Amino acid sequence: MDDISLLTYSNSTKRNVQNLQKAYRKCLKWARTHGSRFNPNKSELIHFVGRKRKPYRAPITLEGEKIEPSKSIRLLGVYLDEALSYKVHLEVLNTKVPALLAALRSITSSTWGTTLEAARTLYRGAIRPVLAYGALLWCPEDLEKAKGLSKSLQSIQGRFLRTITGAYKATSIEALEIEAFIEPLDLYIEKSASQGIARQALRGYNSDGKQFREALRNRFRRRRRPTPRTSLPSPRGPGEPEKPGITEISAAILADKSSEEYRTLFYARWGKYRRALEAFYATKWKNRWGKSDKGRDIAIYHPHPTKKALDLYKNRPKPFSSMLIQLRTRKIGLNSFLKSARVPGIEALCECQKEEETIEHFLFKCPRWEEQRVILNGLKTVKEALETRENSEKAVKYLLATKRLE
Ligand SMILES: [Zn+2]
Numbered sequence: 451m452d453d454i455s456l457l458t459y460s461n462s463t464k465r466n467v468q469n470l471q472k473a474y475r476k477c478l479k480w481a482r483t484h485g486s487r488f489n490p491n492k493s494e495l496i497h498f499v500g501r502k503r504k505p506y507r508a509p510i511t512l513e514g515e516k517i518e519p520s521k522s523i524r525l526l527g528v529y530l531d532e533a534l535s536y537k538v539h540l541e542v543l544n545t546k547v548p549a550l551l552a553a554l555r556s557i558t559s560s561t562w563g564t565t566l567e568a569a570r571t572l573y574r575g576a577i578r579p580v581l582a583y584g585a586l587l588w589c590p591e592d593l594e595k596a597k598g599l600s601k602s603l604q605s606i607q608g609r610f611l612r613t614i615t616g617a618y619k620a621t622s623i624e625a626l627e628i629e630a631f632i633e634p635l636d637l638y639i640e641k642s643a644s645q646g647i648a649r650q651a652l653r654g655y656n657s658d659g660k661q662f663r664e665a666l667r668n669r670f671r672r673r674r675r676p677t678p679r680t681s682l683p684s685p686r687g688p689g690e691p692e693k694p695g696i697t698e699i700s701a702a703i704l705a706d707k708s709s710e711e712y713r714t715l716f717y718a719r720w721g722k723y724r725r726a727l728e729a730f731y732a733t734k735w736k737n738r739w740g741k742s743d744k745g746r747d748i749a750i751y752h753p754h755p756t757k758k759a760l761d762l763y764k765n766r767p768k769p770f771s772s773m774l775i776q777l778r779t780r781k782i783g784l785n786s787f788l789k790s791a792r793v794p795g796i797e798a799l800c801e802c803q804k805e806e807e808t809i810e811h812f813l814f815k816c817p818r819w820e821e822q823r824v825i826l827n828g829l830k831t832v833k834e835a836l837e838t839r840e841n842s843e844k845a846v847k848y849l850l851a852t853k854r855l856e
Pocket residue numbers: 800801802803804805807811815816817818
């Protein structure tokens with residue numbers, strides 16, 4: 451017998467333990483009549499108590515074995531702590547990142563996977579699902595309000611994005627998300643959690659889940675009377691879309707889940723919901739990017755998130771993509787940026803002594819590169835030079851010909 455969870459709730463941990471012992475005895479009885487047995491010393495106990503101050507947590511005795519409560523447990527691969535917060539899960543997630551990064555690096559540095567596209571596919575298909583695993587259980591309903599968690603997730607994604615794109619550390623994560631067309635990680639994870647809840651609802655488990663979530667939530671409101679959660683949507687700002695809801699399936703149809711009727715309805719509602727959810731989170735990203743004061747150098751090319759961003763990097767070798775993204779984000783090893791990044795011993799002035807070595811100066815004005823400038827073929831502005839696939843190829847060729855970054 452493997453992996454059985456017993457769950458109960460009441461006002462005291464002592465009462466909970468009594469309930470659990472009662473339930474355990476029932477299980478034992480069942481096991482005996484089914485030629486099965488439990489292993490009490492492998493059992494774990496946790497009290498989900500929120501952040502209540504009282505330190506005493508009742509232990510439990512099963513078949514004479516005393517089990518002290520743990521501070522956190524692993525359940526189906528998700529780490530839950532006493533406060534049912536995401537903290538322990540996030541800590542564990544962070545410890546997984548270096549190995550995942552190393553895997554991504556080793557694959558993308560091999561000969562066949564040297565493009566941004568390949569790294570992007572790998573991240574989205576194999577790494578991101580690991581990061582989002584079990585989101586249904588640990589992700590707060592409105593992740594945007596859990597600022598600390600959102601930030602941590604963003605910085606995790608930032609590490610992968612720098613590996614995928616070859617951008618400088620100083621480059622804003624928001625800009626790299628747009629360039630690689632990968633939505634912010636907090637939005638992706640919140641979306642995964644919503645999908646999980648919707649699937650539960652379509653299987654008819656919504657009211658059980660809701661009841662339990664609400665009971666827990668009320669428990670966590672420290673020194674406050676329990677308040678029932680209203681189902682009113684949180685206030686939206688202008689231009690903010692409404693989060694789609696799932697339409698539950700009637701009990702009559704749910705009664706026979708093997709029926710054609712149930713299956714048809716399930717897929718129809720699920721498909722509709724998923725499309726609505728995709729649109730909802732796409733708008734969220736678009737609005738966030740529109741309001742962001744970060745990554746503005748990229749906003750001149752892409753005022754909205756768009757898949758077209760990838761056209762520039764299609765079938766380009768990784769060094770090409772890295773150079774292009776460094777030019778476009780203006781985080782590149784020219785003196786002007788290095789000075790602003792406080793690299794010791796570097797002044798912003800160009801070696802030609804005429805002015806600061808900015809992207810404009812480097813591409814169009816510096817007298818040191820007059821010979822190479824024919825490659826640019828009359829291009830005049832940074833936007834013009836870096837916006838299209840054709841022109842950006844010239845810009846990168848020019849950069850290579852000057853050997854300025856070698
Ligand atoms: Zn110069």
